[in-house]
Amino acid sequence: MNHYLAMNPGIANEPLQGIETREPAFGMPAIWIEEGQKERAEIAGYTVVDPGSVIITHISEVIKSHAAELLSRQDVQSLLDNLKKTQPAAVDEVVPNLLSVGEVQRVLQNLLREGIPIRDMGTIMEALGDHARNTRDPEVLTEYVRAALGRQICRQYQNQNGDLVVATVDPAIEDAIAESIEETDGGRTIALEPTLAQKFIKAVAHEVEKLVTAGNAPVLLVRPNVRPYVRKLLERSFPNLAVISYNEIVNGHRVRTVGMVRLQNEG
Numbered sequence: 001m002n003h004y005l006a007m008n009p010g011i012a013n014e015p016l017q018g019i020e021t022r023e024p025a026f027g028m029p030a031i032w033i034e035e036g037q038k039e040r041a042e043i044a045g046y047t048v049v050d051p052g053s054v055i056i057t058h059i060s061e062v063i064k065s066h067a068a069e070l071l072s073r074q075d076v077q078s079l080l081d082n083l084k085k086t087q088p089a090a091v092d093e094v095v096p097n098l099l100s101v102g103e104v105q106r107v108l109q110n111l112l113r114e115g116i117p118i119r120d121m122g123t124i125m126e127a128l129g130d131h132a133r134n135t136r137d138p139e140v141l142t143e144y145v146r147a148a149l150g151r152q153i154c155r156q157y158q159n160q161n162g163d164l165v166v167a168t169v170d171p172a173i174e175d176a177i178a179e180s181i182e183e184t185d186g187g188r189t190i191a192l193e194p195t196l197a198q199k200f201i202k203a204v205a206h207e208v209e210k211l212v213t214a215g216n217a218p219v220l221l222v223r224p225n226v227r228p229y230v231r232k233l234l235e236r237s238f239p240n241l242a243v244i245s246y247n248e249i250v251n252g253h254r255v256r257t258v259g260m261v262r263l264q265n266e267g
Helices: 035-044 051-065 073-086 088-092 101-113 121-131 138-148 150-157 171-179 194-213 227-234
Strands: 003-007 019-022 029-034 047-049 164-169 181-184 187-190 219-222 242-245 255-261
Touching: 003 035, 003 051, 029 035, 035 047, 047 051, 073 088, 073 101, 073 121, 088 121, 101 121, 101 138, 121 138, 138 150, 138 227, 138 242, 150 242, 164 171, 164 194, 171 181, 171 227, 187 227, 194 219, 194 227, 194 255, 219 227, 219 255, 227 242
Parallel strands: 164 219, 164 255, 219 242
Antiparallel strands: 003 029, 003 047, 019 029, 181 187
């Protein structure tokens, strides 16, 4: 109480006295300062947040991180029933002729697991209708749906200037990931050599820190064929990292690349 959370966006050089901590959204270093230091910290270039906003942010992140688990089959049926009132063709084409409610649920859960809102059910169902005749694999269908939601995804992560600021991945690393994808009875999985995986995670950490410190959302841009596997590799270490593919970049959207994940960055 009576403290404020101060975060250095990378431009503040003046040290502050307080209680060291980490901010809840991305786990970056921060410091709790007394109310009397608030004005000084803001002048010095720190981002200063009141306790109420910190709590709201933390709760929001917890809810978003568990949204996929909260979405039940009955919830999905209710979403479909509501959509059917205005776009009956989008629903009737897919459920139950092409997919079951459970399969639609898995696609929606995949989206929520990566922080993609599912408010635009019309676009989601149209994308499923376009591709469910060729595959019923929820993982593959999720990638098609993400491409259809590209405008929403770009808008979600763009900065105040409308730019999508990203880090990319060295093509040699993407090739190694693609070559490590294996077919199993449970579907496709990634079997990247453990040492290489650890070096990759460490290199990603370097780029994520640069993005967040500069005040940008942490976004990694990769090739479509490896996107879900890169996400699986990184989800435990970087739960808030957005991994998007080139297929999700809409025409006319400004993309600014500020770094590349290379293994030599590990040090």
